[in-house]
Amino acid sequence: MAHTYVEVQQAVAAIREKTARVPRVGIILGSGLGSLADELEDATVIPYEAIPGFPRSTVYGHRGELAIGLLGGTPVVVMRGRFHFYEGYDMHQVTLPVRVMHALGCTTLIATNAAGGLRADWPVGELMCITDHIFMPGLAGHNPLRGANDDRLGVRFPPMLNAYTPELRALAQRVARAQGVTLQEGVYIMVAGPSFETGAELRMCQRLGADVVGMSTAPEVIVAAHAGMQVLAISLVTNQALPDGTPANHEEVMEAGAAARPRFGGLLKGIVAAL
Ligand code: HPA
Numbered sequence: 001m002a003h004t005y006v007e008v009q010q011a012v013a014a015i016r017e018k019t020a021r022v023p024r025v026g027i028i029l030g031s032g033l034g035s036l037a038d039e040l041e042d043a044t045v046i047p048y049e050a051i052p053g054f055p056r057s058t059v060y061g062h063r064g065e066l067a068i069g070l071l072g073g074t075p076v077v078v079m080r081g082r083f084h085f086y087e088g089y090d091m092h093q094v095t096l097p098v099r100v101m102h103a104l105g106c107t108t109l110i111a112t113n114a115a116g117g118l119r120a121d122w123p124v125g126e127l128m129c130i131t132d133h134i135f136m137p138g139l140a141g142h143n144p145l146r147g148a149n150d151d152r153l154g155v156r157f158p159p160m161l162n163a164y165t166p167e168l169r170a171l172a173q174r175v176a177r178a179q180g181v182t183l184q185e186g187v188y189i190m191v192a193g194p195s196f197e198t199g200a201e202l203r204m205c206q207r208l209g210a211d212v213v214g215m216s217t218a219p220e221v222i223v224a225a226h227a228g229m230q231v232l233a234i235s236l237v238t239n240q241a242l243p244d245g246t247p248a249n250h251e252e253v254m255e256a257g258a259a260a261r262p263r264f265g266g267l268l269k270g271i272v273a274a275l
Contacts, residue, residue: 004096011096014046014050015066015100015104019068022104023075023076023077023101023104024074024105024108025074025107026077026229027272028217029078029112030114031238036268037067037078044067044069045065046067049064053093055087064081065081066080074275082097084193085193086192086193086194091137091144092147094144106229107229108231108232109220109224110234112234112235114257115213116238116241117237117242123237125237126184127176127236127260129186130186130235132164132187134208134210142192154226154227163225164221164232165230168230171232171271172271173185186210186211187210187212189210190214194215196247199244200243217233217235234267234268236264238255239252
């Protein structure tokens with residue numbers, strides 16, 4: 001879509017007015033994880049309102065700003081708060097920031113999210129490196145690449161096998177081991193939300209082969225892969241999402257995010273330093 005390209009260029013121009021730093025890695029911080037952005041050195045912080053085309057983040061717990069600075073010496077751009085389909089944005093709006101990250105110079109995307117654990121043997125607080133996804137809204141027609149393709153942004157029919165870059169997954173495991181952090185691996189299933197899943201839906205997710213369930217990430221990963229970016233994505237199990245368990249709520253998701261922050265933050269920093 002030609003207007004997407006123009007939109008991306010306008011956002012990049014607005015950001016370039018505030019900083020000349022060229023980020024190599026784009027990082028999306030999920031629910032309850034936003035404060036990792038405070039750890040950037042020499043950061044330029046730009047509220048989403050100041051970036052043309054960026055919608056406003058409406059969810060409690062997701063502050064809306066872009067921070068560009070250094071993380072362990074590596075130039076990065078961090079999204080503090082992302083846009084979700086359930087907020088009413090279309091997939092084009094949800095994924096625009098990833099295209100902007102790529103246009104700013106990022107060759108790697110690191111996405112994080114809060115997710116419900118579908119496995120009884122994984123406690124709250126478990127970290128999982130995403131090996132693959134099942135994108136329910138995408139399969140049902142809400143793919144962010146739907147519509148005319150602009151070849152400047154990527155090819156019409158991009159492959160998604162190995163969208164979660166195997167080398168980055170191996171690197172993440174090496175860093176986790178060195179830090180003594182357990183990093184599980186598994187499949188993320190994205191649902192549209194915002195209601196949490198019924199018992200039957202959770203059973204369906206389990207039977208489809210998913211290990212965690214969440215309401216984000218898959219659209220951003222598709223757009224990153226479309227742009228030729230390398231992708232790493234890590235879920236934090238903020239609640240168990242089991243058909244016979246207790247109902248999920250947003251507060252426990254935020255609390256689990258806060259509790260995991262030092263461990264998750266240390267892992268992310270270590271990964272960026274090892275890139
Ligand atoms: N379901 C869907 N999305 C989520 C959950 C969940 O249980 N927890 C955090 N995000």
